[in-house]
Amino acid sequence: MEVESFMLRPINDIGNLEKLEQEFSNKEAFEKLKQQYSIVCSELLENGVNCAYRLLDILFTKIFLCSWTGGSRNAADVKLGLKAFKNVIIFFHHG
Numbered sequence: 001m002e003v004e005s006f007m008l009r010p011i012n013d014i015g016n017l018e019k020l021e022q023e024f025s026n027k028e029a030f031e032k033l034k035q036q037y038s039i040v041c042s043e044l045l046e047n048g049v050n051c052a053y054r055l056l057d058i059l060f061t062k063i064f065l066c067s068w069t070g071g072s073r074n075a076a077d078v079k080l081g082l083k084a085f086k087n088v089i090i091f092f093h094h095g
Contacts (some may be wrong), residue, residue: 010058010060010061010064011060011064012060012061014080017064017080020059020087021085021086021087022087024087024091025087030091033091034094037055037058040054040055040058052092055092064080
């Protein structure tokens with residue numbers, strides 16, 4: 001079995017998020033990324049919520065604030081809502 005290495009580059013701006021969204025629209029790229037990111041969580045040891053949060057921490061920098069809906073408890077804290085990025089959401093549901 002051949003092992004392929006890859007580099008994790010956390011998303012730090014809207015442009016990179018849009019690129020990821022586009023990349024996830026390609027079925028082969030989606031499956032390849034899903035396989036690569038599967039090392040982050042083990043189905044035997046993790047529940048889905050913890051895995052989703054871990055993936056968020058890996059996929060996005062702390063500076064690039066985003067949330068599932070774009071809402072925030074603090075009105076001054078503007079966040080980008082991931083719900084507009086359908087392919088990214090599908091990735092989280094399939095991961």
